[in-house]
Amino acid sequence: MSEDLLKTPLHAAHLKLKARMVDFAGWDMPVMYTSILEEARSVRTGIGIFDISHMGRIIVSGQGATALLQAATSNDVAALKFTQAQYSLITNYEGGIVDDIIVYRESDESYLIVINASNAAKDIAWLHSLRQSDDVVITDKSLETAMIAVQGPSAPAAVAKLFGDDSILDTPRFHYVRSEINGHGVTLCRTGYTGEDGFELIVLATDADAIWQSLLDAGAAPCGLGSRDALRIEAGYPLYGHEIDDTTSPVGALLMWAVSMEKGAFTGRDQIAEIRSNGPSRKLMGMVCKDRIQPRQGYTVYIGNEAVGAITSGVFSPTLGHSVAMAYIDSKYAKSGVEVEVAIRDKRAAATLRPKKNLLQP
Amino acid sequence: MALVPADLLYSQSHEWVKLDGNIATIGITDHAQAELGDITYLDLPEVGRMLQKDSQFGEVESVKAVSELFAPLTGEVIETNTGISDTTELVNSDPYGEGWLIKVTVSNSFELSVLLEAADYEKFSEEDGGGH
Numbered sequence: 399m400s401e402d403l404l405k406t407p408l409h410a411a412h413l414k415l416k417a418r419m420v421d422f423a424g425w426d427m428p429v430m431y432t433s434i435l436e437e438a439r440s441v442r443t444g445i446g447i448f449d450i451s452h453m454g455r456i457i458v459s460g461q462g463a464t465a466l467l468q469a470a471t472s473n474d475v476a477a478l479k480f481t482q483a484q485y486s487l488i489t490n491y492e493g494g495i496v497d498d499i500i501v502y503r504e505s506d507e508s509y510l511i512v513i514n515a516s517n518a519a520k521d522i523a524w525l526h527s528l529r530q531s532d533d534v535v536i537t538d539k540s541l542e543t544a545m546i547a548v549q550g551p552s553a554p555a556a557v558a559k560l561f562g563d564d565s566i567l568d569t570p571r572f573h574y575v576r577s578e579i580n581g582h583g584v585t586l587c588r589t590g591y592t593g594e595d596g597f598e599l600i601v602l603a604t605d606a607d608a609i610w611q612s613l614l615d616a617g618a619a620p621c622g623l624g625s626r627d628a629l630r631i632e633a634g635y636p637l638y639g640h641e642i643d644d645t646t647s648p649v650g651a652l653l654m655w656a657v658s659m660e661k662g663a664f665t666g667r668d669q670i671a672e673i674r675s676n677g678p679s680r681k682l683m684g685m686v687c688k689d690r691i692q693p694r695q696g697y698t699v700y701i702g703n704e705a706v707g708a709i710t711s712g713v714f715s716p717t718l719g720h721s722v723a724m725a726y727i728d729s730k731y732a733k734s735g736v737e738v739e740v741a742i743r744d745k746r747a748a749a750t751l752r753p754k755k756n757l758l759q760p
Numbered sequence: 761m762a763l764v765p766a767d768l769l770y771s772q773s774h775e776w777v778k779l780d781g782n783i784a785t786i787g788i789t790d791h792a793q794a795e796l797g798d799i800t801y802l803d804l805p806e807v808g809r810m811l812q813k814d815s816q817f818g819e820v821e822s823v824k825a826v827s828e829l830f831a832p833l834t835g836e837v838i839e840t841n842t843g844i845s846d847t848t849e850l851v852n853s854d855p856y857g858e859g860w861l862i863k864v865t866v867s868n869s870f871e872l873s874v875l876l877e878a879a880d881y882e883k884f885s886e887e888d889g890g891g892h
Contacts, residue, residue, distance in 0.1 A: 418797075434823045435798045435849070624797070624823055690801040690848070692821060714800035714823055719846070721800075743819075743826075745803075 406451035407544040407603040411610050415620055423516035425452040428622040438628045438716035440619035441592050445550040447610065447618040448626055454518035455539045455600060459508035462531040467509060470528050470665060471501065472648060474658035478503035483572050483587055485656050487648055488521060493669030494644045495651070497521050498636065500589060502574055510585070510600075512545070514638045528665065544606035548613060549596035549621075549629075556616050557586065557597045560609070569597075579605055591626060593633025593756055628713045632722055634684055634755045640695055640711045641682055641724055650678035650726065652754050680707065681732040684752035685740075687721035690714055691747050693740040699725050700739045700746070706731045709740060715757070722757045723749070762791035762885065765856055769872060770881035771832035772888075773814075776856060777875060779866070784833055787860040788820060788851065791885040796822040799851045804840040804862060811835055811864060813871055818861070820851065833871050835864035 403426035412419065417428035428449065430437060440446045458467060467475045473486035480503055488496040497517040502510040513521045518540065525536055548557050558566045561577045566586060569575050574587035585600040601609055614620065627637070636642050641651055647670060648657050657670060687693065693712030698705050712723030723740070731738075734753050739746040764770070769777040774792035778785040793799060801821040811817050811831035818829040840862050844850045851859035866872070876884060 429824070430797060433798050433852075435800075628823065690821075690846075691803075692800065692823075714798075714821075 404452070406449055407606040408449040408451060408546075408610055411607055412449065417620070417622060420623070422623055423452060423514075425515060427452055428620070430622040430624045431620045434622070434624035434628060435714075435716040437619055437621040437625035441550045441594055441621060441625065441629055442717055443551070445548065445552040445556055445616075445618045446592075446621035446625070447613045448547040448549065448621050449544070449610070450547050450598070451544040451606065452515040453540075453545055454513040454515060454521065455543055455545065456511050456513065456522060457508065457537040457539055458511060458525065458534065459537070460531075460535045461507055461533040463507040463509060463534050466525065466529055466534050467501065468661060468664060470525055471499070472657040472664060473501070474661040475501055475503060475509065476661065477658075480505055481573050481575065483574055483589060485572075487653060487656055488524065489648070489664065489666035489670070490644060491666055491669070492645075493647045493666035493673055495638075495642045495646055495648065496524055496644060498638055498642060498653075500587075502585070502587065510539075517638060542603055544601050544603050546599045546601065546606065546610060546613070547590055547592075547596065548599065548618065549590045549592040549594045551595060553594070553596035556613065556618065557599070560612055560616065561586070566597075579609060591633075591635055592629040593635070593758065594629075625716070627711075628716055631711050631713045631724065632715055632717055632756070632758050634724070634757055636682070636724075637711060647673045647678060649673045650680055651682050677729060679729060680726040681729050682710070682754045683707075683725055683727045683732050683734075684754045684757045685712075685723040685725055685738070685749045686718075686752055686757060687712075687723065687740070687747055687749040689747055690720055691742055691745065692721045693723040693725075693742060693747065693749070698741045699727060700741060701731060701736070706738065717758055721747075724754060727751065762789065762794055763856070764789070764791075764878045764882045764885070766878045768856070768878065769832075769875035770878070770884075771830065771875060772884060773830040773832075774885065775830065775832045777832050777872075778856075779872070782866050783838070783863055784835065784866050785860050785863050786832060787855055788829070789881070789885065790855050792827070793852045793855045793859070796820065796825055796827055798823050799848045802845060802848055802851070802861065804842070805837050807837050807840060809837045811837060813868075829861070831864075832875060833864060833866055833868070835867045837862055837864055839863040
C-alpha cells in the first residue's frame with residue numbers, strides 16, 4: 399500500500415476483517431472482504447454495510463447559497479423542504495456533467511452536498527469559481543465525518559433498532575432525519591446506490607467505528623466496492639467516469655429527470671436545451687447478456703458488422719447469474735428489445751438492449 | 761495461506777498438474793483463485809485440440825479481472841470440465857477437486873521435469889504475490 403493513500407475512519411476495521419484493499423480515487427478502500435458475489439447477495443436478501451466515507455461531504459451555506467446552487471446544479475434546490483434531499487448534476491458550460499451529487503437542504507441558505515471522491519477537488523474549485531458573493535461559504539466536512547451505507551430489505555429495521563427510534567422508519571425516500579449516538583448528531587438519509595431500501599448515515603469520524611461494529615453485531619455483512627459496483631449496475635445507476643463525465647450530456651445519459659429546465663438559468667442550460675431539441679446522437683441503455691462473460695468499459699457493441707455503441711459498465715450479475723451492462727448506443731438503434739453483440743476479446747457475446755433502469759425487473 | 765497439495769506439479773503461471781499414468785489433469789491453484797476472487801466465466805478449449813506448452817489455452821474471468829490460462833504441458837485435450845460452466849464458483853471453493861479444468865495426454869514427459877514441486881511452488885507463489 400502506498401503511504402500517500404487517504405484512509406477513512408474505518409480503515410483499521412477493514413484491515414481487521416482482512417479486506418482486500420485497493421486504491422480508489424486516492425483512498426485505500428476495501429474492494430471485498432470475502433466474496434463480491436456473496437456480499438452483493440447479502441444486500442439483495444438481508445443487510446449489507448458499506449464504508450463510503452471516501453465520498454466528499456461539503457456544506458454550502460450563507461446568504462446566496464441557494465442562488466449559487468441554482469446556478470451550479472441542474473435540479474431545483476429551491477423546491478426542497480428542509481428534511482429533503484435530491485439527486486442532481488453539477489453541469490458545465492457545454493452541458494456536460496462535472497459531477498453527480500446528492501443535495502440535502504438543511505435550512506433556507508444551508509446545504510450538505512455529497513460528491514464523488516474522484517471529483518471532490520474539481521467540484522470544490524468549480525463551485526468557488528461560480529461563487530458570486532463572499533457570504534457564501536464552502537466547507538469541506540469530508541475528513542471530520544464518516545459515511546456508512548446500510549442497504550438491503552432488512553436495513554431500515556436494523557437502523558431503527560440501532561438508534562432505538564422506530565419513527566426513523568417513517569422517513570420517505572430521499573428524505574433525511576437527525577438522530578444521536580453518544581450524544582453526537584447523526585444524519586440518516588433514505589438513499590442508496592444498490593437498488594435496495596436502506597439508509598446512508600453521516601456520522602462523526604470518531605463515532606464511525608462503534609456504529610460499524612454495532613451493525614456487524616446486528617448481522618450486517620461488510621460489503622466492499624466490488625459488490626457496490628455490481629449492485630449499482632444491476633440497479634441501472636450511473637457511475638461518474640463510466641456512464642457520465644464532463645463530455646456527456648444529461649440528455650443522452652437519460653438523467654433529464656434530475657434537470658429542471660423550468661427553474662431558470664443554470665450553467666449549460668441552453669446547451670442541454672439544444673441537445674434535447676436536436677435529439678442526442680447516442681443514448682444510454684441497459685443490456686442483459688445471455689452468457690456469463692462480462693462486457694467491460696470500452697468494449698464495442700455491434701449489430702451484425704456495424705459498430706453501434708460502446709459499453710460503459712458491465713458485470714456478472716450476482717442476482718441473475720449472467721452478465722448485465724450499460725452502454726451508449728447510437729440513437730437510431732437505442733430501443734428496448736434490440737438484439738446486439740458485444741466484442742469481448744476474440745469472442746462475440748449476445749445481448750438484448752433494455753431501458754436504462756433496474757435490470758433485475760423483467 | 762493458500763493450499764499447495766504435495767502430490768501435484770505446478771507451473772509458474774499458477775496452473776497445477778495431476779498425473780495419472782499418461783493423463784494429466786490441469787486446473788488453477790488455490791493461490792490463483794484467491795487472487796482472482798469470484799470466478800464467473802471459463803473459456804476452455806475443445807476436446808481434441810493440441811496444446812503447446814506455455815501457449816494460451818483458455819481464460820478464466822472473475823468479477824474484477826480476466827486471466828489467461830497457459831498450458832503447463834504439450835498434449836491433446838481429451839476432456840474438459842464443462843459441467844462447471846454454470847457453477848464456476850467451484851474453481852474458488854475446490855480448485856484441486858471439482859474445479860479442475862481440462863485433461864490432456866502427456867506427449868513429452870521431459871516437460872514434467874520443468875514443472876515445480878509443491879515446496880518450490882509454495883515459495884514461488886509467496887514471492888510472486890499477485891502475479892496471476
